[in-house]
Amino acid sequence: MSDILLVHGSCHGAWCWRDTIPALKALGHTARAINMPSHGGDPTPLSDVTLASCAQSVADALGEDTVIVAHSWGGFPATLAADIAPAKVKRLIYLCAYVPREGHSLVDMRKLAPRQPILKAIARDPSGFSYGIKPEYAQEVFYADCPAGTTEYALAHISQQATLPQTTPAKLGEGHKSVPKSYIRCLHDNAIPPEFQAEMTADWPPEDVYEMPTSHSPFFTDPTGLAALIAEILSKPSD
Numbered sequence: 001m002s003d004i005l006l007v008h009g010s011c012h013g014a015w016c017w018r019d020t021i022p023a024l025k026a027l028g029h030t031a032r033a034i035n036m037p038s039h040g041g042d043p044t045p046l047s048d049v050t051l052a053s054c055a056q057s058v059a060d061a062l063g064e065d066t067v068i069v070a071h072s073w074g075g076f077p078a079t080l081a082a083d084i085a086p087a088k089v090k091r092l093i094y095l096c097a098y099v100p101r102e103g104h105s106l107v108d109m110r111k112l113a114p115r116q117p118i119l120k121a122i123a124r125d126p127s128g129f130s131y132g133i134k135p136e137y138a139q140e141v142f143y144a145d146c147p148a149g150t151t152e153y154a155l156a157h158i159s160q161q162a163t164l165p166q167t168t169p170a171k172l173g174e175g176h177k178s179v180p181k182s183y184i185r186c187l188h189d190n191a192i193p194p195e196f197q198a199e200m201t202a203d204w205p206p207e208d209v210y211e212m213p214t215s216h217s218p219f220f221t222d223p224t225g226l227a228a229l230i231a232e233i234l235s236k237p238s239d
Contacts, residue, residue, distance in 0.1 A: 002090065002234050004062045006033040009072025009097070010161045013040025014038065014069075016154070020219045023227035025162045029234075034061045039159050046130045049162035051170070055080035055127050062088040069230060071095045072192065072216070073166060076106055079176050086175035091231060094187040095226075098217055099200045100170040107167050111197035117141065121191075130160040144215040154220075182233045184210045184218075184226075191216040209237075 004024055014033035024031035036054045037044035043191030044053070058068065058081035067090050070078035071152045082089045098109050110116070121137035134143070138158075139151040183204060185197040201209050210229060214221040 001029040001030065002067045004029050004067045004069060004230070005061055005063075005067060006031065007040065007058055007068060007070040007074035007078050008033065008036065008073050010166070011039075011131075011155045011158045012071075012154075013157065013159065015040060015157045016217070017219055018170050020226055023223045024230065025116065027227055027231045032061075034049075036074075036175060038162055040157075046160055046162045047164075051080070051165040051167055051168040054165050055084065059084040061089075063177045064088060065090045065226060067093065067230075067234060069093045069095055070097050071219070072097050073106055073161075076090065076165070076170060078207070079172070080099045080170065082176035082179045084171040084175065086178050088146070089179045089181045089212065091182060091234065092176070094181070096184065096189050096192055098192070099183070100172060102172045103169050105169045107114045108169070112199075113193050115193045115196075117193065125160065128137050128163065130162050132160050133158055133217035134217045140234075142189055142216050143220060145188065146215070146217055146220040150217075170227045180208075180212065184212055184229060186212050186214050186216060186218060187215060189216045204236075 008016050017033040021031045023185050035042045036057050037049045038046050040121055055075035058077050066088055068078045069200045075094050079100050082092055098106055121134050121141040122131050123134045124131045136153055138155055143151045181199045189195050218226045
């Protein structure tokens, strides 16, 4: 069985994995989630959050042989954490997540997509330090196929997202290259276009790319199915 670390995406926190953690534990795995800086009650001021500090928060949470499951923007700090401590990462699983490219920020990556469906849901703060989610678009963009009550639960927990970590270009090292990787595409994603998820993994071995027929939040839509797919991925021999 595996030690699984769950890494949230923009504006979210450890709270978004509430249904997936017990589903993974029911399969015999150890599962835990973290709050990156300024999320889920973490007191770090938004103006102090950096890409490096987000990556370090993931690296600091690693055990000796940990599987990282990173959602959405979490793909950036998770990859950099694998650079910091590759020997501690058993596998990195991207869940409808951005796969960093050298010299590209998350914003740069988003702009490479053929469509920008997420922009309608983004509310930029006048300070320039952060952005939030417009409640009127939250369900359509993030929780389209989730059970009743999910959007309300999420809106009660969502926090502002620091801008600087997502406008900072990734400087990738050699460490993450040695870490086995898998990708789970979400076929009905209204935040990161599914076709862009396919483009990001176009040169990956087909056996390392999986699909779920969900929107952007499979941890709410189908936590049992997500846990089963993660277990299936981990049941296969590593490279």
